[in-house]
Amino acid sequence: MCDCIVIGGGVIGLLTARELHKSGVDVLLIERGPLGGESSWAGGGIISPLYPWRYSDAVNTLAQTSKILYPDLVTQLMDESGVDCELLSSGLLIADEAEIEKALSWSKQWSVDIQHITEQQAFQTIEPAVSSEVKQGLWMPDIKQVRNPKIVNALKGSFEFLRIACLEHTPVLDIIIQSGQVTGVRTKDREFSAEKVIVAGGAWSAGLIKGVQKIDVEPVKGQMIMFKGEPDLVHRIVLSQGYYIIPRRDGHVLAGSTLEKTGFDKTTTQNALQELRDNAVALIPALADLAIERQWAGLRPGTENGIPYICPAEEVRGLYVHAGHYRNGIVLGPASVQLMVELVLGKAPFCDASLYTMAATH
Numbered sequence: 534m535c536d537c538i539v540i541g542g543g544v545i546g547l548l549t550a551r552e553l554h555k556s557g558v559d560v561l562l563i564e565r566g567p568l569g570g571e572s573s574w575a576g577g578g579i580i581s582p583l584y585p586w587r588y589s590d591a592v593n594t595l596a597q598t599s600k601i602l603y604p605d606l607v608t609q610l611m612d613e614s615g616v617d618c619e620l621l622s623s624g625l626l627i628a629d630e631a632e633i634e635k636a637l638s639w640s641k642q643w644s645v646d647i648q649h650i651t652e653q654q655a656f657q658t659i660e661p662a663v664s665s666e667v668k669q670g671l672w673m674p675d676i677k678q679v680r681n682p683k684i685v686n687a688l689k690g691s692f693e694f695l696r697i698a699c700l701e702h703t704p705v706l707d708i709i710i711q712s713g714q715v716t717g718v719r720t721k722d723r724e725f726s727a728e729k730v731i732v733a734g735g736a737w738s739a740g741l742i743k744g745v746q747k748i749d750v751e752p753v754k755g756q757m758i759m760f761k762g763e764p765d766l767v768h769r770i771v772l773s774q775g776y777y778i779i780p781r782r783d784g785h786v787l788a789g790s791t792l793e794k795t796g797f798d799k800t801t802t803q804n805a806l807q808e809l810r811d812n813a814v815a816l817i818p819a820l821a822d823l824a825i826e827r828q829w830a831g832l833r834p835g836t837e838n839g840i841p842y843i844c845p846a847e848e849v850r851g852l853y854v855h856a857g858h859y860r861n862g863i864v865l866g867p868a869s870v871q872l873m874v875e876l877v878l879g880k881a882p883f884c885d886a887s888l889y890t891m892a893a894t895h
């Protein structure tokens with residue numbers, strides 16, 4: 534018997550279990566596959582929603598809080614695991630953006646630095662590798678990135694260091710409920726008892742609690758490609774018409790990503806590779822000379838408006854849902870976890886928790 538079981542070892546489940554453990558809760562995390570092997574591994578790690586002014590206050594509140602929490606989080610993870618998450622201040626350059634007024638008024642509201650760049654030369658001073666076809670756009674100097682496989686590895690190391698109980702390669706088959714109260718979960722071989730259960734199963738969350746609680750979370754496939762370049766070829770995250778370039782410290786350059794509603798299919802396609810490559814080269818011509826080292830796909834936990842569920846289930850006491858972070862699980866993660874842990878521990882939430890309830894999210 535433990536106090537709390539977390540189902541799902543993506544970045545949301547890992548961060549939730551780690552924070553609960555640090556608050557003195559006896560927690561067990563159960564993961565179907567290897568830790569962090571799904572969307573959390575596959576993502577780009579930009580610590581900002583793309584075009585943040587298009588998002589609701591619910592998303593922006595978490596995003597802005599997470600940005601403050603990240604530097605301390607990666608330092609703690611480095612101390613606990615020895616893994617550097619590669620938190621880089623790359624900034625975000627948005628090419629040929631049309632929503633200038635909207636973006637600038639959002640920047641005032643949220644006190645985020647956004648500069649309107651009106652001269653091609655100034656644009657290329659910020660990122661010399663960008664195409665001379667780009668005439669104007671926006672510059673967000675404070676945007677950072679982390680490297681997804683590194684944050685997953687750092688969290689794994691943190692689990693070992695802090696001795697947080699965890700089972701890998703163990704699918705949860707059922708949530709056990711008695712008289713309206715959750716009492717544990719069932720796997721193929723045994724039952725695990727707990728007073729509280731948190732569903733953090735990413736794109737699989739709706740299926741996991743089907744019959745217990747209806748939630749609108751569906752898989753949205755994202756394909757990505759990675760060029761093998763030299764360090765300092767590209768310095769900035771560059772975004773144009775939904776396509777982005779993310780330069781890593783070692784010279785790898787990621788180009789993403791597709792948005793595909795094709796169920797739980799994670800296959801990659803030649804069409805997507807071509808689409809991502811063409812858009813990347815149009816933005817950064819020097820990428821044309823580089824080999825594509827890898828292509829992959831991940832399944833985002835998609836929600837209609839990108840607002841995650843961070844709330845108790847409606848009918849079952851002790852059952853919580855922490856899922857549906859869609860395109861922003863890395864950026865929203867630390868703040869979302871803070872709120873989830875406050876709810877589980879019965880503490881006053883740091884923000885308006887009603888924005889992430891069953892009623893609010895659909």
Ligand SMILES: Cc1cc2nc3c(=O)[nH]c(=O)nc-3n(C[C@H](O)[C@H](O)[C@H](O)COP(=O)(O)OP(=O)(O)OC[C@H]3O[C@@H](n4cnc5c(N)ncnc54)[C@H](O)[C@@H]3O)c2cc1C
Pocket residue numbers: 540541542543544545546563564565566567568569570571572573574575576577578579580581703704705706733734735736737738741754755756757789790830831832833834856857858859860861862863864865
């Ligand atoms: C191409 C791409 C680019 C992205 N770029 C960014 C970005 O730049 N910035 C950003 O913030 N976000 C980005 N994202 C989104 C981000 O990766 C996700 O929002 C985040 O990883 C979701 O984390 P999660 O823990 O909820 O889900 P996941 O990482 O998918 O983890 C869920 C886990 O639950 C496990 N599970 C499922 N069912 C069971 C079961 N029955 N029993 C036990 N375990 C189970 C799964 O195996 C999985 O490991 C991107 C995603 C993709 C695909």
